[in-house]
Amino acid sequence: MFLAIKEMKHEKLRYGLMIGMIFLVSYLVFILTGLSNGLSNLNRAAVDSWQAQSIVLNKDAQINLPQSVISNRDRQVLKNKGAQISLLSGLVQNQAGKKDSAQIVGIKTNQFIFKRLKVTSGTKELHSKQAIVASAFKTDGFKLGDTLKIANTQVKVKIVGFTNNATLNMVPVVYTTPKTVNLAKYDGQQTTTLVNGVAFASKKPTLGTLKDSKLYSAEQYINKMPGNRAQTLTFNFMIGFLMVIILIVIAIFLYILTMQKLPNFGVLKAQGLPTSYLVKNTLLQAALLAVSGVLIALGLVLITAAILPAIVPIKIQITMILLSGLAIIGMAMLGALIPVREIIKLDPYQIIGG
Amino acid sequence: MANLELQDVKKVYGTGSSQYEALTQINFKANQGETILIVGPSGSGKTTFLTIAAGLQTPSAGTVKIDDKVLGTMSVKQQSQLRLHKIGFVLQAYNLVPYLTVQEQFTLVDKVKTANLTASKFNEMLAILGLTPLLDKYPNQLSGGQQQRVAIARALYGDPSFILADEPTASLDTERAIAVMQLFSQLAHLAHKAVIVVTHDTRLEDYADHVYELVDGVMHRLK
Numbered sequence: 077m078f079l080a081i082k083e084m085k086h087e088k089l090r091y092g093l094m095i096g097m098i099f100l101v102s103y104l105v106f107i108l109t110g111l112s113n114g115l116s117n118l119n120r121a122a123v124d125s126w127q128a129q130s131i132v133l134n135k136d137a138q139i140n141l142p143q144s145v146i147s148n149r150d151r152q153v154l155k156n157k158g159a160q161i162s163l164l165s166g167l168v169q170n171q172a173g174k175k176d177s178a179q180i181v182g183i184k185t186n187q188f189i190f191k192r193l194k195v196t197s198g199t200k201e202l203h204s205k206q207a208i209v210a211s212a213f214k215t216d217g218f219k220l221g222d223t224l225k226i227a228n229t230q231v232k233v234k235i236v237g238f239t240n241n242a243t244l245n246m247v248p249v250v251y252t253t254p255k256t257v258n259l260a261k262y263d264g265q266q267t268t269t270l271v272n273g274v275a276f277a278s279k280k281p282t283l284g285t286l287k288d289s290k291l292y293s294a295e296q297y298i299n300k301m302p303g304n305r306a307q308t309l310t311f312n313f314m315i316g317f318l319m320v321i322i323l324i325v326i327a328i329f330l331y332i333l334t335m336q337k338l339p340n341f342g343v344l345k346a347q348g349l350p351t352s353y354l355v356k357n358t359l360l361q362a363a364l365l366a367v368s369g370v371l372i373a374l375g376l377v378l379i380t381a382a383i384l385p386a387i388v389p390i391k392i393q394i395t396m397i398l399l400s401g402l403a404i405i406g407m408a409m410l411g412a413l414i415p416v417r418e419i420i421k422l423d424p425y426q427i428i429g430g
Numbered sequence: 431m432a433n434l435e436l437q438d439v440k441k442v443y444g445t446g447s448s449q450y451e452a453l454t455q456i457n458f459k460a461n462q463g464e465t466i467l468i469v470g471p472s473g474s475g476k477t478t479f480l481t482i483a484a485g486l487q488t489p490s491a492g493t494v495k496i497d498d499k500v501l502g503t504m505s506v507k508q509q510s511q512l513r514l515h516k517i518g519f520v521l522q523a524y525n526l527v528p529y530l531t532v533q534e535q536f537t538l539v540d541k542v543k544t545a546n547l548t549a550s551k552f553n554e555m556l557a558i559l560g561l562t563p564l565l566d567k568y569p570n571q572l573s574g575g576q577q578q579r580v581a582i583a584r585a586l587y588g589d590p591s592f593i594l595a596d597e598p599t600a601s602l603d604t605e606r607a608i609a610v611m612q613l614f615s616q617l618a619h620l621a622h623k624a625v626i627v628v629t630h631d632t633r634l635e636d637y638a639d640h641v642y643e644l645v646d647g648v649m650h651r652l653k
Binding site for chain 1: 477481484486487507510511512513514515517518519521525527528529530534537538541542543568585596
C-alpha cells in the first residue's frame, strides 16, 4: 500500500495517463451499456411496465405479437383471463398535421394492464375513442386534448393522458380500447374484436385447453422481437471486446512499469523485503488505477446521460453499470497478474550481479 | 554469539568448456564485534562471495551457516526473513527506491519490520552520515555519494546483526569513506555487529580488524 500510493503520487503524469486510459475505455463501456439498455428498453418498456410474466400467442405466429391472432375458440377459453391485447401498428396525426409512428394497443379497463398503467398527466380513464399515450408524444409536441387521427382510417381518438415507459418494438404506444382498435382496423366491418395476444401477470397462469395458441414467457416474447437479439448480441460483443482491451492495456502498462522497477525490487528482495509485500503493492496499484478510472467514468456517464437529448435512447441502470465496473476492475486485476509473475520469478542475484 | 561461517565453499559458473570457478574452497568466519574487509580487483569473486554469504546464491559445494543454521536447509521464504531481520545489505547500485524521500526509505523498513533503531540512535546515525538535512529529498536530488550514505543508513536502520557491504565507499570522497568505515567499526565494537565489507579500496584497511584478499576466487588472510 505504502509503495503503491507513494509511487502514484510521485509519478502523477505516468499514472494519470494510465487512469485516463482506463477511464476512457470504462466510459465507452458504460455508454455502450447504457445505449444497449436504452434500445432494449425501447423494445420492451411497455411490457415491463405491465409487469407481465407470460403471454399467450397464436402458436404459428413465431412468438410475434403483431403476427398473432387468437382464434375464436381459444378466445372463448381465455375469456376473462389475463389481459387481452389488440394491436395495430401505424401512423397517428394530430389536428396540426403532426405525424408520428405508433403502436395502437387496445386494452380493457378492467384488466391488469390498464390497472398498472401510471398516468403522469391527464386522467386515468379510457372510453371509446380516447387514448392514453406515451410521454414521447409530448416531447414531439402532442398535448392533452389533442385529437389523433389514425392514418388510413376515419377513426380519431382524443388524448386524455400521458404515461411513461410506453414503447413497444421501438415505437411509442397509444393505449385505447379494443373496440377503437377494431374500428380502425376493419372500419366497422367486423363486429368481433380481434385479439392478438393475452398477457398474464404470473409465469404459469391457469389456462384451459388451448388448441391454436401457446403460452410463452415474457422473456421469450421479448427475445423474439424483430432485431432485438441481433442488437443485444452486437452490444454485448462490443462490451466484451472492450473488456478484453482493458485486460490487455492494464497488463501491458503494468508489465512495462514493473519491468522498469525490477532492479529496485531485486534490491528490496535482497534486503529481505517479502515478495508478498511487493506483490500486494502491485495488485493494489492495479486496483487503485482501475477503481479511479471506473469511478471517474461512472461520474461522467451519469452527467452525460443527464445532458443528452431525450431522443438518444440511453438508459443508465446503476446495477448494470456497477456490474460492468466490477467486471472492468476484475479484468484489470487479471491483467496485473502477468507483471506479478515477473516479481515472483525475480531472482535478486540477477540484479545484484556477480 | 552471532556468527557467519562459510565452510569449504566453492562456486562454479557455466558448464563444459565455458565452466569457471568463481570461488575456490573458501573457509571464512565472521564473528560479532568484528569488521572484516575483503579486498580484491574487479572480477575476483567479491560480489559472488557476498551473495553466497547472504543466501542469495547457492554454493556449488560447501555450507554457509548464519548463527549456526545452515542456509541450504532453509526455504526461500526463511532465507528472506533471515535477511530482513539479521542482515543489512549495502549494494553498489539501485539502492534506493526512486519515488521515496530519504525519510520514506526508512518508513518502508518500518512497514515490513519492527524493532528498528530507536529515534535517538537513528538521529545519531543520520548526523554521523550527514543526512539530517536531506530527509525530504528524493534520490534524484542527491549526489552519488549522498545516495550511497542513505543506502548505508537504510541498511543499518533495521539494526541487523550482520552488515554486508559491497563497495560501500565507491562513490565517496576520502573523508566520507573514512567516516563510513569508522561508523562500521563503531557498530562492530560498540553495538556488537559483524561487518563484512568487500571493496577494491585499500584506503579502508586501517579501519578493519581483519583483512582478506580475494584473487581469482582464492582467499588469503592479510591481517
